[in-house]
Amino acid sequence: MKRWGIAAIVLLLGRLRRRPRLPSAERIVQPGSADRGAESLVLALFACAALCGIAFPVVYAVDAIPNQTQFLGLALGLAFAFIAAACIVIAKRLVVTEELEEDYSLPARPDEEEVVAKIVEESGDRFTRKRLLLLAGAGAGTALGVALITPAASLGPVLDVSSLYRTPWRRGVRLVDEAGRGFRADEIEEDTFYTAYPEHAYREQMGAPLVVVRLQPEQLQLPAGRRGWAPRGIVAYSKICTHAGCAIALYRKPTFPPVQPRPALICPCHYSTFDPAKGGDVLFGPAGRPLPQLPLEIDAMGELRAGGNFSGPVGPSWWGVRNHGARS
Ligand code: FES
Structure with a gap:
């Protein structure tokens, strides 16, 4: 965790300062070969995750669906599973990895920071459709986010509380x-x-x-x-x-x-x-x-x-309970 934290801070600082990069001839991480099959698999997994995420509010909204609770759980579970599978494929087949064992001191000098930033950047060299993958990942994440906030609709009507x-x-x-x-x-x-x-x-x-x-x-x-x-x-x-x-x-x-x-x-x-x-x-x-x-x-x-209606609204209280009396 400490190493990842240091790497993230260094990367951020490096980007903010916009220092000139080391010449490309001085690669640190050896370039990996493109793997379009793995990329296509990741895209498909993100698409499936997005579909499951979208399915959740649809199932939630349609009361006529039998076994609704089970389908809600299935949609959410599959969305998480597809995203997890996509991350595993990215980690195993698309990110260039190598393990080096050496003492690693805190990056104190600017050139050390630059080296770390370069390692991180070069590790993603195998991606040939980086933007498309980012878009697919964002789509899946958004759909999952919508699914997660959907149950908030059960807290009650928002606009019409009549x-x-x-x-x-x-x-x-x-x-x-x-x-x-x-x-x-x-x-x-x-x-x-x-x-x-x-x-x-x-x-x-x-x-x-x-x-x-x-x-x-x-x-x-x-x-x-x-x-x-x-x-x-x-x-x-x-x-x-x-x-x-x-x-x-x-x-x-x-x-x-x-x-x-x-x-x-x-x-x-x-x-x-x-x-x-x-x-x-x-x-x-x-x-x-x-x-x-x-x-x-x-x-x-x-x-x-x-002899009329109730003296006040019935049931548990909510934010506007005292705004009106009971209505027939
Ligand atoms: S619901 Fe009646 S006391 Fe809590």
């Missing part, structure tokens, strides 16, 4: 259970929690599932502007934790008053704890904002329906 605010809830949508049955308000019991979905909507979307609990109406301390959101003490919140998007799956009721002062909704992933009586406020844990609350109404049949 889908992050959208939910299937709007005023009048009926709350149903997993079997599609509606929830009658008088069937909602205290000390337990229910999972509800919007009727006739796709349940897998992030804004769909709710947790529904019943509290004593006098326990409620909802934020200003949410009067009427909890008929008969029944409150509904998004089931998706605002920390990292796990499901709210525990309901802590105050079985042991000294340590459990009041009911709480809990995400078991990192134990974010939310207060259903106070608009989903964070009581404990890493979540950075309250659970979005859904206003409820009771229809003429005594069943629960949404």
Whole structure:
């Protein structure tokens, strides 16, 4: 490593100073014969690497491709393999190499620097299509770079983030259970929690599932502007934790008053704890904002329906989460 470092520094300095080169008659490295077959092989390997690099974002973008993950791994692995093979062919068949064993002192004099620079330059004499090879190598490297940064697209939409605010809830949508049955308000019991979905909507979307609990109406301390959101003490919140998007799956009721002062909704992933009586406020844990609350109404049949959309965007937070409210 030390020798390579010294050689690279000397080469750089030599190029910067633009000293006159030693006469070509004083070759240090004996010229090697051209090997166009090896060059063609390197070009082909770089081309294959570039194709694999380009294939990665294509496979990534087309969801319909079966076994997508395996193909992504294959494309990336082959791109690296082809580039590695090209480098091996260059090292073995195209770079003139010779090994000399002697003490090598630090290059202190300008002519010693020049000698090292000349050795490096003459070692590449066997290339007859140097520019084409450089271009092919750059193409393969660029394609591989594109493949490597492609997964960053999964971090979320960049320009249009409206889908992050959208939910299937709007005023009048009926709350149903997993079997599609509606929830009658008088069937909602205290000390337990229910999972509800919007009727006739796709349940897998992030804004769909709710947790529904019943509290004593006098326990409620909802934020200003949410009067009427909890008929008969029944409150509904998004089931998706605002920390990292796990499901709210525990309901802590105050079985042991000294340590459990009041009911709480809990995400078991990192134990974010939310207060259903106070608009989903964070009581404990890493979540950075309250659970979005859904206003409820009771229809003429005594069943629960949404009174509008959530109090805020559902799911884990992102850079613009506070810019808008939830949208239907
Ligand atoms: S995802 Fe809920 S606490 Fe981390």
